[in-house]
Amino acid sequence: MLRIIIVFSISIFLNACSLIYDGESRLLIKGKILDENGNPMPNVNVSAHAKKDGIMFFTPSENDLISYDLTDDSGNFEMMFPSPINEDEIAVFINYDGLNPTYSKTVFYNIQNSNFGNQELNLANNSLYEVEQSVELTIGFEQVPEMQILGWNLEGKVAENHYNLSPIDLESDVYFDYSSSNLVGKNQNIILHYYYKDLTTSEIFAESVSIEIQDQPIHYEIIF
Amino acid sequence: MRLYFKVILFGIFSFNFLFAQENQNEKSVFQSYPEIKVYAGVPIGIGDNFISKGHDPKINYGLYVSPFSLFDIKIGLGVDFSRFKVSDVSLVGNGTSTNMGLIYGSFSYPLILTEKFEFEPKVGIGASWIQQKMGGEGFGRMEGMTILLGSSLEYNLEHPFVIFIGTDYSYSKYNVEAPADYKGFFENVSKLNVYAGIKFTMRKKKNLTTKIDNP
Numbered sequence: 001m002l003r004i005i006i007v008f009s010i011s012i013f014l015n016a017c018s019l020i021y022d023g024e025s026r027l028l029i030k031g032k033i034l035d036e037n038g039n040p041m042p043n044v045n046v047s048a049h050a051k052k053d054g055i056m057f058f059t060p061s062e063n064d065l066i067s068y069d070l071t072d073d074s075g076n077f078e079m080m081f082p083s084p085i086n087e088d089e090i091a092v093f094i095n096y097d098g099l100n101p102t103y104s105k106t107v108f109y110n111i112q113n114s115n116f117g118n119q120e121l122n123l124a125n126n127s128l129y130e131v132e133q134s135v136e137l138t139i140g141f142e143q144v145p146e147m148q149i150l151g152w153n154l155e156g157k158v159a160e161n162h163y164n165l166s167p168i169d170l171e172s173d174v175y176f177d178y179s180s181s182n183l184v185g186k187n188q189n190i191i192l193h194y195y196y197k198d199l200t201t202s203e204i205f206a207e208s209v210s211i212e213i214q215d216q217p218i219h220y221e222i223i224f
Numbered sequence: 225m226r227l228y229f230k231v232i233l234f235g236i237f238s239f240n241f242l243f244a245q246e247n248q249n250e251k252s253v254f255q256s257y258p259e260i261k262v263y264a265g266v267p268i269g270i271g272d273n274f275i276s277k278g279h280d281p282k283i284n285y286g287l288y289v290s291p292f293s294l295f296d297i298k299i300g301l302g303v304d305f306s307r308f309k310v311s312d313v314s315l316v317g318n319g320t321s322t323n324m325g326l327i328y329g330s331f332s333y334p335l336i337l338t339e340k341f342e343f344e345p346k347v348g349i350g351a352s353w354i355q356q357k358m359g360g361e362g363f364g365r366m367e368g369m370t371i372l373l374g375s376s377l378e379y380n381l382e383h384p385f386v387i388f389i390g391t392d393y394s395y396s397k398y399n400v401e402a403p404a405d406y407k408g409f410f411e412n413v414s415k416l417n418v419y420a421g422i423k424f425t426m427r428k429k430k431n432l433t434t435k436i437d438n439p
Binding site: 020021022023024025026028065066067068069077078079080081082118119120 | 274314315402
């Protein structure tokens with residue numbers, strides 16, 4: 001009897017962990033990959049992943065792979081797949097397979113159903129740059145008891161860039177990325193988007209600031 | 225599934241037993257000579273759809289049962305399964321294989337070519353489904369309707385065995401939400417099955433011959 005209960009419990013647990021896909025709902029994610037001069041980049045790996053066991057990792061192999069493609073000669077990619085039913089978050093990883101190791105990588109994460117219009121998400125033009133031309137950007141934040149930093153992301157040439165496509169949708173157990181040390185391209189203006197919560201009112205704020213990057217490492221401190 | 229087959233077979237042979245006496249006494253419009261076909265072959269996706277563009281063929285197999293004829297037209301029921309291997313993940317997702325299933329009813333009309341050979345065209349309609357698999361787990365299911373056009377060339381061995389080769393064209397319509405440019409790509413699926421098999425029949429050749437000589 002005990003054995004039956006154990007087997008039954010394990011089967012329920014495994015079923016609970018499995019992703020379910022709706023074959024009658026097909027999603028398309030497409031876009032284009034360019035180099036920093038605006039030229040199309042062929043043969044760049046792009047992959048779409050769903051959470052594994054309820055967690056999305058920034059290492060693609062630790063998530064459930066649901067589709068992938070290589071960019072064509074025009075730098076275009078398209079990925080179609082059945083819509084995950086019991087998991088509403090998808091992430092797209094660009095250039096994570098080592099085919100173009102000298103170029104930067106990008107992740108679009110926290111992609112929700114609401115990001116798709118007519119079953120389609122167009123990630124448009126994505127620029128990768130040669131990471132040899134990088135300097136370090138470190139980010140810190142002011143410690144204020146009533147303010148909680150939720151996370152940030154960078155817009156510009158970043159060696160491993162994480163874009164949160166649904167940044168302030170706290171209803172769906174969202175999380176934010178923040179990494180204190182980032183390699184970024186030299187001689188550019190980086191946009192820092194950061195999100196914080198006022199613990200006294202539970203209100204969430206989104207701010208953006210431009211940081212000038214030259215050819216030396218730089219530190220930026222977020223001041224509330 | 226085995227239980228369904230047992231029930232169907234029991235029904236067919238019971239039906240035959242009940243009407244056998246009638247058939248012996250008169251050549252009526254109704255004739256009960258049950259036959260069962262099993263076959264295996266290759267499914268080939270054709271046209272511009274996600275099966276043909278995103279998969280390689282693996283295997284097709286099925287079972288067909290005809291319990292009786294009306295006006296020399298055989299009425300039959302069949303189940304047909306096709307398996308494909310995913311060849312383009314960017315079109316269909318990271319599945320490993322895709323299975324297509326069909327349960328159909330059909331009408332077929334046997335044409336006697338020679339003493340040994342028969343040609344049998346058929347039309348059918350049924351309910352179909354597509355189940356994508358990722359390893360052993362489901363990766364999406366679709367359900368729809370299918371129409372079937374096919375034919376087989378049969379060679380009579382010693383009674384009650386017949387061998388045959390055949391091709392079936394099927395067109396399936398599924399109700400799918402997809403990006404506008406790809407809606408038809410997932411909704412309309414056409415394929416061709418090329419197969420060979422063996423038939424077990426209770427109809428002897430002389431029944432047909434007698435019928436042709438004395439309609």
